[in-house]
Amino acid sequence: MKNKDFFSKNNTLRIVAVIAAVLLWLYVVQVQNPVKEQAFKTVVELRNVPEGLCVSNDVGTISIRLQGNSQVLSDLSLKDIVAYVDMSSATVGQYVGNIQTDLPSGVSVVSLSQNSVSLVVEVLKTQQRNVEVVYTDAKLPNGYKAMDTVVTPTIITLAGSVSRLAEVTKVCVEVDLSDRTTNYVENQPVLVCDAKGNDLSQWVTVSPASINVFVPIVGDVPEKIVPIGAHIIGNVGDGYTISRVVVLPSVVTAFAQMSILNSVSYVYTEPIDVAGLVDGFETTVRLVVPDNVTIFDDEVEVWVEIEKVVSRNFANVLVTFENVPKELSLNKQADIFVDVSVSGSQSVINALTFSDVKIYADLTDAKAGTNVVNLKASLPQGISDISIEPDVVKVVLD
Numbered sequence: 001m002k003n004k005d006f007f008s009k010n011n012t013l014r015i016v017a018v019i020a021a022v023l024l025w026l027y028v029v030q031v032q033n034p035v036k037e038q039a040f041k042t043v044v045e046l047r048n049v050p051e052g053l054c055v056s057n058d059v060g061t062i063s064i065r066l067q068g069n070s071q072v073l074s075d076l077s078l079k080d081i082v083a084y085v086d087m088s089s090a091t092v093g094q095y096v097g098n099i100q101t102d103l104p105s106g107v108s109v110v111s112l113s114q115n116s117v118s119l120v121v122e123v124l125k126t127q128q129r130n131v132e133v134v135y136t137d138a139k140l141p142n143g144y145k146a147m148d149t150v151v152t153p154t155i156i157t158l159a160g161s162v163s164r165l166a167e168v169t170k171v172c173v174e175v176d177l178s179d180r181t182t183n184y185v186e187n188q189p190v191l192v193c194d195a196k197g198n199d200l201s202q203w204v205t206v207s208p209a210s211i212n213v214f215v216p217i218v219g220d221v222p223e224k225i226v227p228i229g230a231h232i233i234g235n236v237g238d239g240y241t242i243s244r245v246v247v248l249p250s251v252v253t254a255f256a257q258m259s260i261l262n263s264v265s266y267v268y269t270e271p272i273d274v275a276g277l278v279d280g281f282e283t284t285v286r287l288v289v290p291d292n293v294t295i296f297d298d299e300v301e302v303w304v305e306i307e308k309v310v311s312r313n314f315a316n317v318l319v320t321f322e323n324v325p326k327e328l329s330l331n332k333q334a335d336i337f338v339d340v341s342v343s344g345s346q347s348v349i350n351a352l353t354f355s356d357v358k359i360y361a362d363l364t365d366a367k368a369g370t371n372v373v374n375l376k377a378s379l380p381q382g383i384s385d386i387s388i389e390p391d392v393v394k395v396v397l398d
Contacts, residue, residue, distance in 0.1 A: 037110055038073045039065045042081045044099060044117060048088040056161035056203065057120040059085075062099065063113035072106045080104050085117060095119045122161035129171045131156055131190060131211060137178040140217065144181055147216035147225065152248055156190055156211065160204040167194045168204060173213055183253070183296050184215035214297075216253040221294075224261040226254045228287065230302050231268045234275030239309055241384060242274065243345035246303040252287065255294040264290055272302060280305040307345040309384065314340045314357050319375060319393060323364040330363075331396035338375065341387040348382030356380055361393055371395045 044059045062083055066073065085097035098116050101109055133149050140146060151173065158165060173188040189210045192200045216225070230245045252267055269285045280303070287298045319336040340357055342349065358378040366373065373395050375388050 034070055035067065036070050036073065037065055037067045039063055040076070040078070040081050042078060042083050045082065045084040046087050046119075047084050048086055050087065050090060052124050053087075053090060053092065053121055054124045054159075054161050054203075055087075055119050056122045056163050057118075058202075059117055059119065064101070065110040065112075066103070066107050067110050068107040072104070076104070076107070083112075085119070087119075087121075090119070090121050092121055092123060095121050122163065124159060125162050125165060127158045127165050127168075128155050129158055129168070130154060132170065132172040133213065134172045134174050136174050136176045139178055141179060141181055144217055144219055146177055146184075147218060147223070147253060149175070150214040150249055150251060152212045152214075153208070157207045158192065158204050159207065160200075164200065164203040168192055168200060169195045170197075171206075173211060175213055175215065177215065177217070180217050181219075183217050184213065185297065186213050187211070188213050212248075214249050218253060218255065221255045222258045222261055223253050223255050224264065225251050226264055226267050227251050228300055229266045229268045230285075230304075231271050231288075232274055232304070233271045234273045236274050236306050237276050237278040240278050240306050241309050241345050242304060243307045243347060243382065244303075244305040246305075248301045248303075249297075252295055252297060252300075254290075256290075256292055260290075260292050264293060267295065269300060269302060272304065274304060274306070277306055280307075307347060309343055310346045310349045311341060311343045312349050312352060314342070314354060317354075317357055317359050320358070320360045321363055321395065322360050323362055324397070325363065325366060328366070328368055328397040331398050333396065336393050338391075339389045340377070341389075342379065342383050343385040344383040348380065352380065359388060361395060363395065363397070366395065366397055368397050371397065 041061050041063055043061050046055055046059065049055065064081065064083060082102035083099050084102065085099060087097065096116050096118050099112060099114065103109070131151055131154060133151060138146065156171065158168065170193045172191050174191065175184065175188065177184060187210050190206045192204050192206055194200055228247045228250055230247050232242065232245065236242060254261060254264055254267065267287050267289070270288055272283065272285060282301065282303050284299055285302055287295060287300065289295050289298060316337040317340050319338055321330055324330055338359055340359060342352065356379065359375055360378065361373040361375055363371070363373065371394070372392055375391050375393060377386050377388065379386065
């Protein structure tokens with residue numbers, strides 16, 4: 001009987017403990033962490049904008065009233081509160097999109113200041129623009145001066161609606177040279193503004209978004225801006241050719257006595273071996289600095305483009321005659337046509353048109369009577385080999 005009373009008392013204690021725990025939990029939830037409402041402001045995002053389209057009006061912000069436990073709401077940041085419009089069905093013209101939300105768990109929407117937004121949808125256009133350098137502060141210490149600024153690239157591409165692109169009056173990067181005694185080499189964001197200086201980056205996409213700015217800062221030592229040449233060694237794989245070599249930056253500032261600088265026309269990189277290569281590549285190399293010359297930035301990026309060598313034939317190319325001596329005249333004769341075969345990098349040869357192929361006879365040294373003249377060709381750069389058949393013509397001058 002005593003054992004039965006003992007177990008009965010234990011069950012009672014357990015029930016009381018459970019009730020106490022529930023009451024404590026209700027107290028914490030309802031008193032210390034109650035459900036409440038709070039208003040937030042957030043920007044409306046545009047999702048799934050169809051390719052080739054853009055929105056040209058201001059979507060703006062909305063007020064959104066949320067409900068949740070006090071602790072959850074107090075921990076929210078603006079990045080947690082997402083309001084958006086799904087643009088996947090939008091077409092050119094006016095588009096009314098319903099505002100949807102994306103919120104953390106435990107949070108619900110009580111109300112929105114508006115349920116939809118009216119958007120102006122336009123065709124996306126692109127435009128190329130030069131980049132201007134704006135100096136926010138160009139005051140250097142005494143005895144120093146800034147040389148010509150080099151920006152890479154110098155041209156960027158803007159993308160946006162026709163109406164927004166028309167508002168762009170300035171495309172620039174800002175440079176602060178205050179108190180600098182060394183070269184300025186920075187990657188700066190490209191700013192896009194209207195006539196009043198308002199930022200248009202919300203409406204206009206910039207590519208690339210930032211560019212490299214190089215401002216040589218020099219003291220009283222004589223200096224010279226010298227071009228940089230890539231020192232290429234070796235032969236690429238059979239049937240391939242180097243179509244282009246790009247060095248960035250393309251120039252460097254050299255400091256030395258003027259008698260030394262006068263003999264420096266180029267600064268070259270360390271050797272770049274291309275032996276047997278069939279693919280282009282990018283590499284960072286150091287400069288070979290001439291004796292008694294100082295260069296602060298002695299590393300450059302080099303891009304080497306390698307392409308297949310291809311051939312192409314052009315039949316019945318008309319021969320023209322140039323530099324006929326003033327005292328002589330060209331005897332009337334039938335037009336002369338030749339066949340031309342050219343070889344070079346694939347991109348150059350593929351872009352070549354019939355009008356690019358010019359074959360001529362240079363009559364500078366011709367005499368009266370019959371002259372046998374070797375034919376010459378005028379072709380775009382990048383042609384590695386040319387064959388003309390026949391390669392000589394007879395020309396009669398009176």
